[in-house]
Amino acid sequence: MGSRLKDRDAFLSYIDEAIRLASGFTLADLFPPSRLAGALSWTAHKADVCREGLFNFLDGIISEHKERRSRKEGLQEDLIDVLLRIQSHDSSHQLSMGTMKAVIFDLFSAGSETAATTLQWAMTELIRSPTKMSRAQAEVRKAFKGGAAVLEEGLCELSYLHWVIKETLRLHTPGPLLLPKECRETCKVLGYDVPQGTMVLVNAWAMSRDPQYWDEPEIFSPERFESDTRDFRGNDFEFITFGAGRRICPGMSFGLAIVEVALANLLFYFDWSVPDGKHPSELDMTESMGITLRRKRDLWLRATIHTKQPKPK
Numbered sequence: 001m002g003s004r005l006k007d008r009d010a011f012l013s014y015i016d017e018a019i020r021l022a023s024g025f026t027l028a029d030l031f032p033p034s035r036l037a038g039a040l041s042w043t044a045h046k047a048d049v050c051r052e053g054l055f056n057f058l059d060g061i062i063s064e065h066k067e068r069r070s071r072k073e074g075l076q077e078d079l080i081d082v083l084l085r086i087q088s089h090d091s092s093h094q095l096s097m098g099t100m101k102a103v104i105f106d107l108f109s110a111g112s113e114t115a116a117t118t119l120q121w122a123m124t125e126l127i128r129s130p131t132k133m134s135r136a137q138a139e140v141r142k143a144f145k146g147g148a149a150v151l152e153e154g155l156c157e158l159s160y161l162h163w164v165i166k167e168t169l170r171l172h173t174p175g176p177l178l179l180p181k182e183c184r185e186t187c188k189v190l191g192y193d194v195p196q197g198t199m200v201l202v203n204a205w206a207m208s209r210d211p212q213y214w215d216e217p218e219i220f221s222p223e224r225f226e227s228d229t230r231d232f233r234g235n236d237f238e239f240i241t242f243g244a245g246r247r248i249c250p251g252m253s254f255g256l257a258i259v260e261v262a263l264a265n266l267l268f269y270f271d272w273s274v275p276d277g278k279h280p281s282e283l284d285m286t287e288s289m290g291i292t293l294r295r296k297r298d299l300w301l302r303a304t305i306h307t308k309q310p311k312p313k
């Protein structure tokens, strides 16, 4: 939130807990119209506790921002300052404190977890394939050779890096079932009756690994996108990593930019190896299925400096 958040770890642990709670099915999901099932759901209770803790925590941060604004300190505006500014000009009072806290949480949870998961899988796949790792590193190092840093402006030249990210998003779809949708009216789909209130899940993970549409779908092959122009922007329905249509991810461009900058930096400044003399092919590739598709076990790699970071001016 602008400068480095001093209670960053506490905020991240709230996000972690919320993602964990959102990842499972509950009794209420199986019997949506049943109030009893809702009341008996322990997860719903835990979610309430988590939301209360998170909102109290955000209250503290918003108060700090309000104080800073009242002192008219000329710091650069961050997300919370912008929301407070909009709220102060909003005569219809639509941006309540509750909405503001939900927006803050939404942006950080939706944006950080997905991008971090993509980055972890991209590094996992590259370390398992030294030729692909060398090709990606050579491209980034050539593009930014002699430069002071890896700059966002130069990233558009990196075609191989883009294929790596695209292939990672295909093979390890970070939001495997997209976000749950609710059927608003009773309808029939392919002969099946779908009652109002049914939760609808779209298995984007399975679609982007479907052998009917992809050659060797289980193989990590960024090179496939040299000739394959299919994209994840919502027009190719076998590749809907960000969803499609009205509820497509609004943070797609931002998310991609985060992953590109982070991955380019990791490849530019460091060489990578697996610690403890393990062979990269021994890395555990188990995915933990939930609202996001994290690695089941954290990825531990050894970084060796290749290019020194420039000193800040």
Ligand code: HEM
Pocket (backbone or CB within 6 Å): 106, 107, 108, 110, 111, 112, 114, 115, 118, 174, 175, 178, 179, 180, 241, 242, 243, 244, 246, 247, 248, 249, 250, 251, 252, 254, 255, 256, 259
């Ligand atoms: C690699 C990064 C990202 C991936 C793979 C991703 C993926 C997705 C997916 C699959 C959905 C659900 C679409 C659906 O259900 O049809 C979604 C929704 C959403 N994403 Fe992202 N996302 C990413 C980054 C971001 C970022 C950086 C932000 C904001 C800062 C963001 C904000 C949102 C929001 C607010 C929604 C809910 C939209 C709605 O319900 O209308 N995402 N994202």
